[in-house]
Amino acid sequence: MNEKKRVLILCTGNSCRSIMAEALINAKLGEHVKAQSSGVKASGVVNPNAQTLLESRGLWRDEYHSKVIETLIDEEFDLVVTVCDHAKETCPVFPKVVKTIHVGFDDPSGKAVPEYAITLDLIEKELLPVIVKEFLL
Template sequence: MSDKKQVLVLCTGNSCRSIIAEAMINARLGDCVEAQSSGVKASGKVNPYAKALLESKGEWKEAYHSKAIESVLATPFDLVVTVCDHAKETCPIFPKAVKTIHVGFEDPSGKAEEEYAKTYDRIKKELLPVIRAELCE
């Protein structure tokens, strides 16, 4: 384990919003935070538009994949962020008491490709400053 703070981005399917947020946090705040993402009901696949968008920004890593919440429950997170209302309502209780915050984003899945870029920009504007304030300052 590194000295970096650990953050979990939690969503329902872990295919789009949470993956985008995980990649952005690691790319932009990686000096102080290590992000992982998972899904309450993981879809098992990354949305191809989300992946293509992250590749175009140079923020995609092959290690990113859709994973179930059970696979990360043992990790001692410093912060859990839910990015969709369903995950907020069904967020599991972590073994170690952990601060949980909600910063919701609409799911671009199934919508026009430009909606993914809008979601990316909103995560950059609305979520990254919160993560920085919580874990990097």
């Protein structure tokens, strides 16, 4: 079997949207794609509402945590996806040339709990087909 494609999901704080995208990609496309997430200014903390939602849907893994881009900058990725405008504007240059795309989502942080589910569902509806198209079609 071919090696899994590697995707980096990049956000500002790496506490909510990028972690949700990482979890969804690994759960739904994990046979072919390995996702990791990071933040350009990582908060160091996973948003508790995002974690609770991922746990309730069976998507959470204990390995998920908020991390700074410097911890992953030397790894090779097949694709980098920015999921917030700030990360898109400040996306670092990777040592190896890598395709970078932007699929943005509003940050549910600080909003009512149902907003997290809306964001997760949008990520699944809008980002997963892009990943499938990129690697699996």
